[in-house]
Amino acid sequence: MQFNKVTDSVVAELRTLLGDANVLIDEEKIEMYSKDEVSDKLWEKMPEVVVKPENAQQVSEVVKLANRELIPITPRGAGSGLAAGAVPLQGGIVLSLEKMNQILDVDTENLFMVCEPGVTTGDVQKTAKEHGLLYAGDPCSADSSFIGGNVATNAGGNKAVKYGVTSRHIYGLEIVMPDGEIVTFGGKNVKDVTGYDIVHLMVGSEGTLGIVTKVWLKLMPLPKYVADLLIPFADMQTAIKVVPKIMTAGIIPTCLEFMDSLSIKSAEMYLNKKLPYGDAGAYVICEVDGTSETQVQDDYETIGKLALENGALEVFVADNMSTQERIWKSRKCYAEAIRMISPVYCMEDIVVPVSNIPKAIEAIERIAAKYECKIPSAGHAGDGNIHCTIMREDRDDHAWHELKYAVLDELYEEVYALGGNLSGEHGIGAKRAQAMDKHMTDAQRKVLVTIKKALDPNGIMNPGKVLVG
Amino acid sequence: MQFNKVTDSVVAELRTLLGDANVLIDEEKIEMYSKDEVSDKLWEKMPEVVVKPENAQQVSEVVKLANRELIPITPRGAGSGLAAGAVPLQGGIVLSLEKMNQILDVDTENLFMVCEPGVTTGDVQKTAKEHGLLYAGDPCSADSSFIGGNVATNAGGNKAVKYGVTSRHIYGLEIVMPDGEIVTFGGKNVKDVTGYDIVHLMVGSEGTLGIVTKVWLKLMPLPKYVADLLIPFADMQTAIKVVPKIMTAGIIPTCLEFMDSLSIKSAEMYLNKKLPYGDAGAYVICEVDGTSETQVQDDYETIGKLALENGALEVFVADNMSTQERIWKSRKCYAEAIRMISPVYCMEDIVVPVSNIPKAIEAIERIAAKYECKIPSAGHAGDGNIHCTIMREDRDDHAWHELKYAVLDELYEEVYALGGNLSGEHGIGAKRAQAMDKHMTDAQRKVLVTIKKALDPNGIMNPGKVLVG
Structure with missing residues (x-):
């Protein structure tokens, strides 16, 4: 695809559309938009201009301009991605959603939250909790990642075993399409077969088919009881072999995580403290939750017994918040520990x-x-x-x-x-993208490329991501 | 869209592809393929030919022929639909999936079933249960409907409150695309963001974007304890007002159904027996399930109490199979009772x-x-x-x-x-389709039509369904 450069007149037009403060071209100000968490020079590139629209209408205007001028446009959330999805590798405009960061509605009757894409996942979780509700999406990067980024990548996270990945919680999206049209699909109906499921085509499409400007998130009752198990094993193979056994024991755990010895050691170094059984060959971390204390106890006892029968060194049960947080800290710091x-x-x-x-x-x-x-x-x-x-x-x-x-x-x-x-x-x-392309069949590629080309004929939306450019 | 007629030479070619027994043109044999359960002459039409392919390769050959000859093709499951989705309103070929009715794999390690589209939903449920597992899709028509039809319409059903609609259980599809290509997306990975979510674009697309020839269904542990509540109310408004209260009481019921007095009376006539509180103004029917007996008891007690505080006449609890079946019979016969x-x-x-x-x-x-x-x-x-x-x-x-x-x-x-x-x-x-078209925005219509035209440029796949023809 042949794209055009961002000219002075394009910058001037962007300033008129968004205001001077929302259009950045100074090198020191736009440098942070040149990379994500991939940590590889190969996947870094300076944008020509960074824009920070404040509403869907402004997003639409920017996309229309980019489409008219054939300038690539890279939507960006918190930049916490691990695939260079938000890096403008073909130059052009980075469209940061950071200023669209409002929670618009917490609907405790229908158990929905409606918010803009720039709200952090952590704020979504916290706000839901303040209303006695659970937002079950829980990527380890929740404190920094944006909910829009979670939608764009279909983020998974810790609670997906029981509650599913991000797509499971998304019932509606407002999207700016590659032609600049603002369109809404879905909303607060929990069942809806009125037309194609565009919502879930958009979830996970990494900003290559449109830009999400509003999200309808399903909430659920906050489980009354939660318990976490930290289960050390002497070696990795013994630990990991218990996983399929737990998953077929008639219980659906909320989370079922593992860490190998290198990860445990890295966490100890990063947190600068000894972990229980820090010299173990592996940890399995398991959470169960529910509305009844007995059920939660029954469930974790079943899992604990199964683990001990299958070579666990010990089973630590944490049923209060502070011990639970300590267990999870070691797991959630994986990326930061390795980075250090x-x-x-x-x-x-x-x-x-x-x-x-x-x-x-x-x-x-x-x-x-x-x-x-x-x-x-x-x-x-x-x-x-x-x-x-x-x-x-x-x-x-x-x-x-x-x-x-x-x-x-x-x-x-x-x-x-x-x-x-x-x-x-x-x-x-x-x-x-190259590796995916290599492993796709021609028939698979044809379907994906057909959809991309149909919705984004000029190829301006995040080019080179998901599909090779 | 201008289509061609099914000529003698097309029929001859179909016979060569599928064998004589799998190609029907006799009026008395194809009459049953001219309608579904809509019960309205307006939505009936005789097919020109009915074909019964036995595998994906044969489906592909038929679709290639139809695409080449510009003949409309209407995929058909059990014909239990309620929207004329499987009726060949523009003539052409009805492609019945009834001979592709094999369960190919019950994977008790990964909790998956893989099957062809012509397996009845009831057989999927039964087979899962025989392996101690639950297939949570549960439309009232389960005994007759095909799983392929459930996928095509994204069927809901009784257990969707807790376990979600059909799309929630579908992790992979083999699809014959409108150009005849056979392509697989997804499979037994429970998380997967490798490319766009074509699986869920196909679910609910009613055979307008392709024909599903294989389905990967997620199973889950069979809940150990199940209880059903039948809750009669004096009038409908009192009954229905309890529903949002139950849904915000911190419990996720498995099912939460209602019947008004006309439906109760119809069920009594159809079943030819008195129902408890058969002269009630309305029923609420509620199911809870779980791994712990105490939890299930706690949950139904919470719901029962809430109902009684809000005007319920009585709360009947059924915690054994035969009483549970009796409760559900009255609800599940709704369509048949009305039809009678x-x-x-x-x-x-x-x-x-x-x-x-x-x-x-x-x-x-x-x-x-x-x-x-x-x-x-x-x-x-x-x-x-x-x-x-x-x-x-x-x-x-x-x-x-x-x-x-x-x-x-x-x-x-x-x-x-x-x-x-x-x-x-x-x-x-x-x-x-007309009503949906009337209520869609131009921007919504453009997205749907763009995808349809891109994947099915000749418009042969189930024309006039979902989108007006």
């Missing part, structure tokens, strides 16, 4: 059918040994979703480049052989 | 936000009084989904026609004024 130890890294997000989780972990360990590198793993075991991170450590540019691609090639082959896929929740962005 | 009393009828399927359920019922009662007709209502109150049926009784053709359209116009206006929509689970088909 190896500021350059390559974080992957593979997913396999749950029964193949032990084989996937075996494959990661085999690859790490073969290439003599560190690949700490942690993640959402109950969903078959593994975050495994290749650490650069002290390798030079060339060695790191070689290592990274060799490991990724081999890892992806193993994942596909196990019936898995590239990304469970972080998305494809630019980082995985 | 008034063989010609117009069954609607409106949906509103749950808090507006009392106002929607008020509107239905007001309209019935205004036009002096019977409109029995029942449905999925916990989802805001109301089945209300205009009965023809002994009106002549002209009077029935006048009544039907007057009532529908007024009903739809009321529904939209309440933030609702035309169809919660039965679909748009041909029956509601």
Whole structure:
């Protein structure tokens, strides 16, 4: 696709549309919009201009201008993505949703929240809780990520085992389409088959089919009782083999996470304190919740018993908030801990059918040994979703480049052989677009490209993301 | 769209592709494929030919032929639809999935079932149960409907309050696209953001974007304890006002249904027996389930108490299978009972936000009084989904026609004024395509039409359904 540059007259027009304060071109001000959390120069690029619209109408005007002038437009949330999805790799306009950050409605009769895309996931969770309700989307980055970014990537997170990924909670979207039209699909009807399910086509499309400007989120009653289990194991294989057993024990845990020994050690270093059984080979972390104390107790006792019968060293039960927070801190700091130890890294997000989780972990360990590198793993075991991170450590540019691609090639082959896929929740962005393209069939590619071309004939919406440019 | 007729040479080619036994043109054999459960001559039409492919390859060959010859193709499941979605209103080929009726895999490790579209929903439920698992999709027509039809219409049903509609349980589809390509999206990964969510674009698209030839269904642990409550009320308004109260009481019931007095009376006539409190003004039927007996008891006690505090005449608790079946029989026979009393009828399927359920019922009662007709209502109150049926009784053709359209116009206006929509689970088909078109914005229509035209440029896939032809 041949795009045009952002000219002075385009900048002037943007200033007229949005006001001077909402149009940035100074290098020091726009530098932070040139990257996300991928941590790789390859996936960084300075925008030509950054705009901060304050409402859907302004988003629409910017998109119309970009479409008319054939200028690429990259929508951006909090920039906490891990796939370079919000990086303007083909230049043009970065459209930041940071100023559209209002919660518009908390409807306690219908259990809905309506908000703008720039509200942080953490604020959504907190506001729901203040009303005695649960927003069940819970990515580890909740404190910083925007709900719009969660929608764009169909973020998963910790509670997806029981409550599902972000798409499960999204019942309506206002979208600015690539031609600038503002359109709403869905809303507060919990069942609705009136027309195609455009809402869920948009969820996970990473800003390549339109820009979300309003979100209808389903809330649910806050579970009255919650308990968390921290279960250390002597080694990773023993730990991970318990996961499919828990998932077929007749209970749906709210969360079912794991951390390998490298991740535990990294968390200890990052948090600067000893964790219980910090020298364990692996942790399994499990949460159960419900409306009845007895049920929650029954459930965690069933899981605890199963774990002990299958090689757990110990089962710690946390049924109060402060102990629960301590358990989760070690798991939720995974990304930050790794970043501290190896500021350059390559974080992957593979997913396999749950029964193949032990084989996937075996494959990661085999690859790490073969290439003599560190690949700490942690993640959402109950969903078959593994975050495994290749650490650069002290390798030079060339060695790191070689290592990274060799490991990724081999890892992806193993994942596909196990019936898995590239990304469970972080998305494809630019980082995985080539790999996805390689593993798609022609028939799959044709469907995706047909939809992209039909809705965005000029290809201005986040080009090069999801589909190769 | 200008289509061609099915010629002798097309029939001959179909016979070569599928074998003589799988290609029907005899009037008495194809007559049953000319209608569904809508019960209105307006929505009946004889197919030119009926084909019964036995595998995806044969479906693909038929679609390629239809696409080449510009012949409309109407995919058909069990014909239990209520929107004329499976009726070949523009002639051409009816493609029945009845011979693709195999359950291919019950995966008790990953909790998945893989099956062909022609398996009945009842068989899916039964097979899951035999493995100690639950398929939570539960339309009232489960005994006859095909799972492929459930996918095509995104069927709702009784357990959607807690477990969601059909789309929630669908993780993968094999689809024959309108160009005849066979393509698979999704599978046994419970999280997957690798590319656009084509699976959920297809779910609910009523065979207008492709033909589903294989389905990956998510199963879950069978709840150990289930209890049903039958709660009679003196009048409908008292009954329905309890629904939003239950939905905000901190519990997620599995089912939350209602029946008005006309529906109760119809069920008594159809079942030919007295129901408890058969002269009640309304029933609320509620199911709770879970892994713990105490939790289930706590939940139904909370709901029962709430109901009694808000005007319930009585609360019957059924915690064994035979009493539970008796309760559900009265609710599940709604369609058959009405059909027996008034063989010609117009069954609607409106949906509103749950808090507006009392106002929607008020509107239905007001309209019935205004036009002096019977409109029995029942449905999925916990989802805001109301089945209300205009009965023809002994009106002549002209009077029935006048009544039907007057009532529908007024009903739809009321529904939209309440933030609702035309169809919660039965679909748009041909029956509601004009009404949907009338209520869509230009921007919404443009998105839907763009996707339809892009994927089916010749418009052969189920023309005139969902979108006006």
